Amino acid sequence: MMYNDPVALAREKSSQAAAFLLRHNLAPHPVNYTVSYEYSSGQNAGLCQAIEQRVSAKLHFDDFIMAEFYSHWIEKSPQQNEQLVQRVSGMVSRLSGCTNQAQEAASDYLELLDHHLPELSSQDPALKLNMLQLIEATEKIRLSHKQLYQQLDHASQQSQQLRTELKKMKQQRLLDPLTGLYNRLAMQEHLELWLSEQPERHIAAIAVDLDHFRQFNRDYGDTIGDVILSKVARKVRSYVQDSGLPVRAGGEEFLILLPDVDLRTASEIAEQVRKGVEKLRFVSSRNKKTLPKITISLGVSLFQAKENWQQFLARTNQIVQLAKHRGRNQVATEVMLQTI
Numbered sequence: 001m002m003y004n005d006p007v008a009l010a011r012e013k014s015s016q017a018a019a020f021l022l023r024h025n026l027a028p029h030p031v032n033y034t035v036s037y038e039y040s041s042g043q044n045a046g047l048c049q050a051i052e053q054r055v056s057a058k059l060h061f062d063d064f065i066m067a068e069f070y071s072h073w074i075e076k077s078p079q080q081n082e083q084l085v086q087r088v089s090g091m092v093s094r095l096s097g098c099t100n101q102a103q104e105a106a107s108d109y110l111e112l113l114d115h116h117l118p119e120l121s122s123q124d125p126a127l128k129l130n131m132l133q134l135i136e137a138t139e140k141i142r143l144s145h146k147q148l149y150q151q152l153d154h155a156s157q158q159s160q161q162l163r164t165e166l167k168k169m170k171q172q173r174l175l176d177p178l179t180g181l182y183n184r185l186a187m188q189e190h191l192e193l194w195l196s197e198q199p200e201r202h203i204a205a206i207a208v209d210l211d212h213f214r215q216f217n218r219d220y221g222d223t224i225g226d227v228i229l230s231k232v233a234r235k236v237r238s239y240v241q242d243s244g245l246p247v248r249a250g251g252e253e254f255l256i257l258l259p260d261v262d263l264r265t266a267s268e269i270a271e272q273v274r275k276g277v278e279k280l281r282f283v284s285s286r287n288k289k290t291l292p293k294i295t296i297s298l299g300v301s302l303f304q305a306k307e308n309w310q311q312f313l314a315r316t317n318q319i320v321q322l323a324k325h326r327g328r329n330q331v332a333t334e335v336m337l338q339t340i
């Protein structure tokens with residue numbers, strides 16, 4: 001992503017990007033804006049194709065899909081960044097090694113000169129002068145080696161810092177900023193990893209969807225809605241710990257992926273999550289009034305070898321809808337879907 005557009009062209013693309021955001025009811029924040037500007041530029045073939053496919057399939061655009069487009073088609077991949085940092089640090093340490101050697105060689109040489117100078121100077125005063133000049137020149141070389149070494153040391157510290165920042169960026173890239181849960185990209189990566197390690201592996205998914213959240217937002221506002229979302233997310237995560245992956249799969253939808261867990265165990269965990277959220281009590285920090293109880297509907301399914309992860313998630317969402325139709329605040333499983 002590198003733009004050197006003249007002002008007139010940049011203005012045109014910018015208004016196209018803004019029109020795209022308006023058409024799809026997207027907030028003009030940096031990620032959405034960058035994706036639509038890049039799309040308007042028409043140079044990122046993969047991104048353009050992905051967006052056009054979505055438009056022609058009449059699929060909805062939201063912040064999540066825009067963030068996915070951004071990380072897939074625009075952001076430099078962390079692997080690429082990592083390779084770059086590794087190459088730079090390798091080069092810095094190789095150069096440091098060479099500089100060390102050169103500095104040692106210059107010192108040895110100076111010592112040798114110091115050692116033999118008395119013998120040589122006693123025989124020939126002209127030679128002594130030449131030798132002194134030689135020593136002076138060698139001292140200068142030694143000093144410049146020392147400076148170079150200091151600079152390389154500094155560069156090596158910087159590349160270490162860069163590596164730490166990259167590690168942090170890599171982690172953030174996989175997290176949802178509001179709730180701290182994993183995002184869809186992390187979910188995709190984990191699923192692919194688990195299945196590549198062991199294609200027959202049991203993977204259970206529990207989809208979680210807040211009930212009547214639109215009404216809650218209407219009554220109490222989006223800011224309080226955000227706080228509630230992150231509290232519910234924290235509760236959901238507390239039932240997963242290290243054994244699974246808690247994900248924010250959409251606006252008010254969470255997903256728990258559990259490797260090596262069967263349907264029955266996953267359903268029991270889902271029921272515990274449901275009860276845990278139901279017991280949460282919320283108090284408005286503004287007027288100290290108790291806010292209404294929040295409930296969730298959950299859908300539990302097992303990954304099937306014949307489906308891809310999108311189909312798996314779509315099926316899991318269908319099961320959540322079943323829980324909604326049955327009256328909300330309950331757990332539905334894939335077995336119930338088969339008996340309809």
Ligand SMILES: Nc1nc2c(ncn2[C@@H]2O[C@H](COP(=O)(O)OP(=O)(O)OP(=O)(O)O)[C@@H](O)[C@H]2O)c(=O)[nH]1
Nearest residue numbers: 210211212213214215217222223225226251252324
């Ligand atoms: N505050 C807040 N609200 C969000 C966020 N993401 C999605 N929402 C809201 O969640 C609501 C979801 O509404 P619906 O899909 O109609 O579902 P619902 O009202 O919960 O109804 P049921 O799912 O049928 O029980 C919408 O009003 C969204 O605006 C968010 O990040 N913060």
